[in-house]
Amino acid sequence: MAKLTPYFYSEDARAQAQFYIEAMGGEILEQKTYGEAPGTEEGMKDKIIHMRFTAADVTFFIADSMHEAPGQNSYDLNLEFRAEDEARRAFAGLAEGGRVLMDLEKQFWGSLFGRVEDKFGVKWQISTEAPTHQG
Numbered sequence: 001m002a003k004l005t006p007y008f009y010s011e012d013a014r015a016q017a018q019f020y021i022e023a024m025g026g027e028i029l030e031q032k033t034y035g036e037a038p039g040t041e042e043g044m045k046d047k048i049i050h051m052r053f054t055a056a057d058v059t060f061f062i063a064d065s066m067h068e069a070p071g072q073n074s075y076d077l078n079l080e081f082r083a084e085d086e087a088r089r090a091f092a093g094l095a096e097g098g099r100v101l102m103d104l105e106k107q108f109w110g111s112l113f114g115r116v117e118d119k120f121g122v123k124w125q126i127s128t129e130a131p132t133h134q135g
Contacts, residue, residue, distance in 0.1 A: 006058075006077055008122070009065040013048035016120050017062050023093025023118075024079075026055035034064075056081070056090055076115065078125040087112050091126040094118045 010016045021027060030052040035045030047064040054060070056079055081087040091104045097119035104114030104126055112128040 005061055007061040007063075008120075010062055010120065011065060013051055013062045013064045017051055017053045017060070019119070020055040020060065020094075021053060023096070024056040024090045026053055026057075028053045029059075056086070076123040076125045078127065080127050080129055082129055084112055084128055087126050087128050091116060094124050094126070 008016060017028065028051060030050070031048065032050045033045060034040045034047045034049045037049060044066075049063055051062045052059060053062070058079065079087075079090060081090065088104060091114055095116045095118075098117050101115035101117055101123065102113070104112055107113045109130055111130045112126075114126050115123060116126065117123045
């Protein structure tokens with residue numbers, strides 16, 4: 001069985017990880033700097049080479065980008081919550097400094113759903129689990 005872990009490359013990995021931790025609850029689990037690797041240039045030693053953190057009970061990886069990304073594919077990250085209050089808190093936290101693309105509202109299929117682009121340009125779909133219908 002495989003596990004998918006989103007890996008962000010950031011202009012400021014510490015700030016971006018902290019933003020997600022504050023928006024959705026979580027913690028830093030591991031942090032390594034470029035300074036721990038041999039031969040690192042002086043100006044890069046304090047930059048993050050790898051960080052593992054949790055937010056909304058999901059594990060994420062993040063690192064400070066060493067190079068500019070010329071063009072990136074478009075994607076959304078979907079976080080599905082069991083509880084409405086958790087979904088609303090995450091949505092509001094991610095929207096701080098960003099922009100709401102679709103309000104978090106009850107949808108025709110029965111669950112909450114909304115889209116937000118955070119202040120780092122990452123697009124998130126926030127939803128609650130769809131109710132199960134028993135026939």
